[in-house]
Amino acid sequence: MGVLGIGIDILHLPRLKQVLSRRPDRFLTRVLTKAELVDFEKLKTELNGDVDHDKAIRFVGVRWALKEATYKAMTPRHKLTWQDVTIYKDQGKPCLDIPEKEKFGIGTAHCSVSHDGEYLVAQVLFESPELPSQHPHNLP
Structure with a gap:
């Protein structure tokens, strides 16, 4: 396994809340x-339709920060867009779905998110990709 890229992003949640208050649907x-x-x-x-609720802001913030970290991990090799990456949860852990990851030369993707108070940090x-001949079970 070789590291293809690593990215990190930090987000100040009140800034995101301010952006969302202007034109939430477009954003x-x-x-x-x-x-x-x-x-x-x-x-x-x-949340009874409440976009300003802390959970809603954090939901959007996690996706924003993970996508920013993803972009940083792939630059300058590839410039992924917001729509190239879907964030979902698997057993409570955030995961990345990049449908054409092989096209971008991505093997396994790892991500982590942490938040404290007004800040959220994401790392990718x-x-x-591991070549079949590199797998330890394929050694002579």
Whole structure:
């Protein structure tokens, strides 16, 4: 395994809240994929339609920061867009879905998010694809 790229992003959540207060629909459709928008709408339903609720801001913030970290991990090799990456949860852990990751030369993707008070930090690490002959079980 080789490291293809690593990226990190920090986000001040009140800044995101301010951006969302101006034109939330335009911002959300630009940044979130269709699958993420479906998850966001489910969350909004749970929050009685409140986009300003802390959970809603954190939901968008996690996706924003992970996508920024992803972009940084792949630059200058590839310039991924907001719509190239979908963030989802698997057993409570954030995960990245990049449908054409092989096209971008990405093997395994790892990500982590942490938040404290008004700040959220996200980190992404991409491994290079492992060639079959590099696997330890294929050694002579």
